[in-house]
Amino acid sequence: MNFEIVTELSHLERVCEQARKVPAVMLDTEFVRTRTLYPRLGLIQLYDGETLSLIDPIKLDDMSPLWALLTDESVIKVLHACSEDLEVFHHYSGVMPTPMVDTQIMAAFLGHGLSTGFAALVDEYLQVSLDKGEARTDWCARPLSDKQLEYAAADVFYLWPLYHLLAERVADAGWNEAVNQECNLLVSKRGKTPDPEKAYLDIKNAWQLRPQQLAVLKKLASWRLREARRRDLALNFVVKELHLWKMARFDIRSLDKMVDEGFDRFEVERHGSRLLRMVSELDTLPEEHYPEAIVRLVDMPGYKQMVKEIKDQTNAVAEQLGVVPEFVGSKKQIHQVLKWAWVNGRNPEKMPDLLSGWRKAYVEDRVLPLLK
Template sequence: MNFEIVTELSHLERVCQQARNVPVVMLDTEFVRTRTLYPRLGLIQMFDGETLSLIDPIELDDLSPLWAVLSDESVIKVLHACSEDLEVFHHYAGVMPTPMIDTQIMAAFLGHGLSTGFAALVDEYLGVTLDKGEARTDWCARPLSDKQLEYAAADVHYLLPLYEILAERVEQTGWGEAVKQECVLMMSKRGKTPDPDKAYLDIKNAWQLRPKQLAVLQKLASWRLKEAQRRDLALNFVVKELNLWKVARFDIRSLEKMADEDFDRFELERHGKRLIAMALEADNTPETHYPEPIARLVDMPGYKQTVKNIKDQTNAVAEQLGVVPEFVGSKKQIHQMLKWAWINECNPEKMPDLLSGWRKPYLEDKVLPLLRK
């Protein structure tokens, strides 16, 4: 397995121009994510069928030639289980690989589980056993060992023949267009930028708070997200989620009370006074500006039976199509549809996954009658 390590801009320009002259390129990324909000990019692998490039973002300050490959709509970008890769591209490049095909999604249409790994598919379809011993390596450390480089190169070297086999089988089964739709759906979800004003909705047990308390939580959660983005620090390393909730729920307005509630010492020293000031400011929010109470689907009449009925329908469709039930309708997607029907009044501009794309003809007539309260 031959590969080139790309550390110079001129070299990157050459391999990227070559990649833009072929119909399909294989892509993968290696990154580290421990205390940071965003993944720290350590390596990018690209294989155009002839040249396998290991692109070093630690050495390269300018990756614009690679981002041009991502944006080139004449070149299909193939990845495997790429949800986190998409997050990397969205953060570093501000673009998504378009068009994109995910071989894990292709495999799902052929009956494999939603989380089927690359190594398992390579073993099944290519008869090759991959060494996954370097999966947890520090990809931002330098130098990378020969074993690490071989591991990284294998991820795109074997992706090409795997993609070719899966693509042929997908076309034979008539799922080609559906694969494209599912990949576009994934990119649309991964390409969203979080709204600080809605960050409080992701706080566990926020539903327990009254509107006045939600106004406090909204302000604190918005600040925490912005602070995490500014410092590139994981949210809970700014301030723990539970502690934001405690400030709102128990009307904590002093450092002493924070200490009593087991706030971390570093949180108190760095952010305690700021949290109190923001909470006091939020206390003066006019009632007309309070957030709406958070409605929970599980508290609504008929929730359990409706979920069961919808699940029965998605299971039947999955059996008919020969795919795993979660691929037709996951728990999250069923909840998305119930929220659309019961809370958002069937907004036609925000159609749920189960009533859109390839799923629509299989499910629309079966599940719409079940959504009536």
């Protein structure tokens, strides 16, 4: 493998200008994520079939040529298992690769498991064994070793032939449009910015709280997410999730009580007074402004039977199509259908995955009668 290390804007401009002349480019990112809310970008790999570039975002102050390439609709951006890569691009550039194809999704349409790794596919389709020993390295350290650089380069070098092999088989199987739809669905989901006012809904066991307690949890969870964004700190390194829940559940009103409930000394010293003040501010909140009690799907009548019946149908479709059952209808997607039907009044503007896109033709006639 021959590769270029890109550390200057003029070099990046040349590389991206060349890449915009080909039908598809291979992309990957290397990043570090330990205590931070956002991933720390360490390297971007770009391969246009001729030039393999290792782009150094730590040395480059201006990445605009690459961001322009990401949004050039004449060039397909090919990645593998790209959920976190999409998050990286969205955070650093505010844009998403468009159009984008994920080879893990392509492989799923060919019968592979949903989380089939890049190395496994390269081994199966190209008969090449990749060394994954550098997967957990510190990509933000400098200088990067030759072994690190070669590892990073391999991820896009072998993505090129893998993509073209999979593309041929996907086309032969008639799945081109479905692959595009599934990749677009992934991009749309990963491009959404979480709403701080809904952060409390992601707190474990929030459903156990009464509306008044939920008002406390909502305020604290919203503050924590904003604080995490401001400081680029992982949520639980601001205040642990469990401790927010305890503030609401046990009506904690003193620093001593926080210590008794197992709060970290750092949490108490840095945020204790602020948390208590926020709780006190809600004492005058009118009841009509409390959040609604959280009703879980699992507590609704007929939940278990309905999940089983829908799963039976999606499993039958998966067998018919030769794909793994979770690809047609995961547990999360089945819950999405039930929430749409039982909670959201079957809003036609918020159709669930199972009843839209490529799945609709195979699943709608099987599942809608069950919901009725």
